Amino acid sequence: MREMGGDQIEEAVAGCIAALRPTVARDWTEVKAGDLDWNCHETAVHVADDLVAYAANLAGRARDAYVPFELKLDDGTDNSGLLHVIETTGALLAATVRTTPRAVRAFHPFPFRSADRVGSAAMGIAEVLLHTHDMAKGLEVPYRPSDALAESVLALLFPHVQPGPTPWETLLWATGRGELPGRAPVTEWHWYNNLVVPADRLDLVGIRPAEARDLSLGGDGGFQWTEDGPYEGTREAAGFLLKAYEGGVHRPEFGVFALVRREDGRAIGGMGFHSAPDEEGRVEIGYDLTESARGHGYATEALRTLADWALSRADVRSLFATIEPVNLPSQAVVGRAGFTKVSEDGEGLAFELRAAR
Template sequence: MEEAVADCVAALGAVTDRDWERVRAGRLEWSCRETAAHIASDLIAYAGQLAGRATDAYVPFEIAVEEDAGHAGLLHTIETTGALLAAAVRTTPRAVRAFHPYPFRHANREGFAAMGVAEVLLHTHDITEGLGGTPYEPPAALASFVLTRIFPAVRPGDTPWRTLLWATGRGDLPGREPVTAWRWCNNPVLPSERLILEGVTPAAAEDLSVGGDGGFTWVDPGPFEGTREGAGITLKLYEEGLFRPEWGMYVLVRREDDRAVGAMGFHGAPDDGRVEIGYDLSEGARGRGYATEALRALSGWALEQDGVSTVVATVERENVPSQNVVARAGFTLVSEDSAQFVYELRG
């Protein structure tokens, strides 16, 4: 957050000699001054959501920049509100989620950080474009941070900043249709009795696939091999532009201590009314019913979605514990061969 704000202030500081009041910010209807004030407003609003632990609406306050504040005052306000959001992100526990309307009515601290960075980068671009300054280009890592947290369905490409501009209707990319409507997407979360099923972002999937923890604290001895394989599949889908967060991978997080115990997810979006599900648990979390509980929650959610009639689970013949899990979750054996059993749960 601090890097994005510093980059914004440096870029806008170079054009303080121009008319911010009467010039529109790029393709926006707002003036450059209104857009700068909007950056500060968003940053303080996101900080307020996290600090206030808002659950069902925005905290009812807003910021107003004094009318006689010059350009330097506006930039100071952006610096200040950016520092407040950064502080809120650092001090908010990992498990906390606060209200944001798009698309699941909540976001965690990383989601609010990514939204804040997006507001800063994109509107800095808008202002500099409107004022006719040097074309703005932030560090590529900042654009990647935004894309891999809140634009999971956007195929990344080789140029993160150009990709982000395209994804928000601000530019073109060879081979891709122009974007006329867009919305970012925080990761989905599904609750069960003892667990929270947290949708894995592309950033978390990449970290898990190369041996990291994905931003979670795991029970010993950490993620099982199936979780890392599933993360690799998720990352490949993202890189191909085929990832859909609701139909991706979820980490199973224990409510009582915020520790990850395993992972569960779909092999892809539904096809002809059917969707396949897979899962595994860390060795230190087995035998406690977590997999059964999560499977009931996730498969039940899937069957509530339009066009989904069947959830499929394939289990190896020698994996008796997993066979017991799907049976307890209500699945029915429908076919088998020399290597595996195929189970279905129908809506």
């Protein structure tokens, strides 16, 4: 899979510079940036500030808040100099993304208070694309990024948004900047970085639609797998996630998680939900492991962790799993995780774990 990374950041920044450079002789402080309250000068400074902030958070391994600094231009910096600042801060983010290990996560408030290098790259690109659009609209110059960039931003940061007929128009609509036939206007929005749920020896890393697409097509989804992974069940689950995303019914926190072993960063399996909870708060869970990872208690550890996370939510009252009668190891896993058998039919054995409340 081609990750969202340094090359894509540089592509986005180059497009911004190309669109705005013909306007540098104008007074950007006198031109409103599209429908924003900021003028074009303020918006350009904001773009540069975000780019360097995402780079600083990754490099500084910020955990609970942004690194406490703010970009300030030298007095007398003209528009050409400001574009140079955007180029430079974009290069800093690109370099940081390229050199940051995948497992590193840095602070960002939406919605789970952290982002990895892929999410940080996507957020930086989104800031560049959207605010270049705002400035270009105000300055009345043409601007349109590649559909590939817009599609990647949607599939990484907007997993809750059903893809539209054209990625760029869909991204504009999803951020309150345009209309999309058949959809109501968007007045409030924010993007979603993926959820990571830590266990003792594993991290349960939420798989984004862009990664699910790659896994369903036979790729690695951007993860480093054990030599015998990913197992077919994970690919199948990724395909279901992708269908939910394309159908506009995907709930990011009730998707599929890659089980990533912390000691070596290797993905060893997948675990997740078949859908969001129903009206009674019931949700089905499934999982698999690569053969080389079996017999070490990883599945039990991950299932206990994800069950605890799910049952702590107000919208989840019970979890259930359906297991084939011949699959004794999997039955043992759910038993160790606290599930009890509640029924048996031709499709398999049903096990349930209910919330204590």
